[in-house]
Amino acid sequence: MFEALSHCAPRGDERLTVGNGLPRLVTERPAREAPEVPTGDKKRSLVSAGERLGFVDARVARIQPLDREEFYERWLADGRAGDMRFLQHHKKARLDPRSRYPWARSVLSAFFPYQAPPPPPADWRRELRGRIAAYALGPDYHDVMTERLQRWADAVQDIFPSTQVKPFVDTGAVFEHEWAARAGVGWTGKHTLTLSETRGSYAFLGELLLEADLSPDAPVTDRCGSCTRCIDACPTAAIEEGFRLDPRRCISYLTIEHRGVISTAMRSLVGEWVFGCDLCQVVCPWNDEAASAPSEVLAPRLDEILALDDSGFDRRYGKSAVRRTGRAGLARNAALVLGNTQNPQAVAPLREALRSHDATIVRQQAAGALTALASVAPAARAALEAGRGDPDDGVRAEIEAGLGAAARRGLGATRP
DSSP states (O other), rough: OTTTTOOSOOTTTTEEEETTTOOOOOOOOOOOOOOOOOOOOHHHHHHHHHHHOOOEEEEEOOOOSOHHHHHHHHHHHHTTTTTTTTGGGSSHHHHHHGOOOOOOOOOEEEEEOOOOOOOSOOOHHTTTBBBHHHHHHSOOOOHHHHHHHHHHHHHHHSSSSOOEEEEETTTTSOOOHHHHHHHOOOOOOSSSSEETTBBOEEEEEEEEESSSSSOOOOOOOOOTOOOOHHHHHTTTTTTTTTTTTTTTGGOOOOIOOSSSOOOOOHHHHGTTTOOOHHHHHHTTTTTTOOOOOOGGGSBBHHHHHHHOHHHHHHHHHTTTTGGGGHHHHHHHHHHHHHHHOOGGGHHHHHHHHHHHHHHHHHHHHHHHHHHTTTOOOTTHHHHHHHHHOSSOHHHHHHHHHHHHHHTTTTTTOOOO
């Protein structure tokens, strides 16, 4: 349950801002007696206020310590957090929000659905296109939800004057899937995302910690049954039996949260994904087929991504969730996917990236991609030869490894 990577993992909850930089709603007032338990009408008013803002299936759980401390500590000790060091922070608050917000009595959890159109029906290898997870389409959900959750919190305080409220997107120290399951918003699927019979999993989760002692709702029944479609569909075997996920193998983690060069063992398994991955959701029988038209935005040209400078990246992705990975991270992913295309036309943009990209990580990943292309494009080895003078040790090591592999396969160099 703690292993679910949120659609876009937290930016680090130790910061004092969330979403688009708005200040956190943190009150300094001391805890006091909880307000009188509200009537059913008031609870319905709270739910209706959220529905007017786009939140659906709002449910309530009473705040109690989560009995997951041993599991979480073992999960961290096993290194499953990878580069997500923020998961080491505020561990007590994750297991019991009252350790940080002693006034909290209830958590109001809800879905915030999003559309999941498919990419255009293109041959990504022939057209040199990547793929972006559907949730990243449009404005960054952190910004949208932060503003709407604040408005929902204001509505709560209109209904219960002087009541303390703390809103959360997935940037905060809250185990959102755990509270959604306890409140009955849905159940935790085998892919560790929250699932609902009526909504599937194409939705973000938002929470309000409340001082008001709302009557809790009942959890819903797990409906995954014997289905293993998400497990079978995961190309990296990140989804394990027993509702467990190894984030370090998850394509979403590798393309967003991982900050280094993607390992040789994982490169081909990433396929065409340059930001996130939808495969476990696409195959889930609880998710309906997309009702909206295919989106070109979800299938960007890889050479264009590789060539973006800072201003170009900001213009194209500065207001979307894709900004999370940064320009260098997205270019690294594009270089990797160009190698996965096995298309000789990918050599030219990779050669240019190896020659002149300002980010070391991109040049190193480009060298790895040229190595992957050497068997189908002799010019790839020539591009590696030309890059031998790179100033970075890691890039040179990647080039020498690629040239060594090409030599073992008996591939000779040719002029580009």
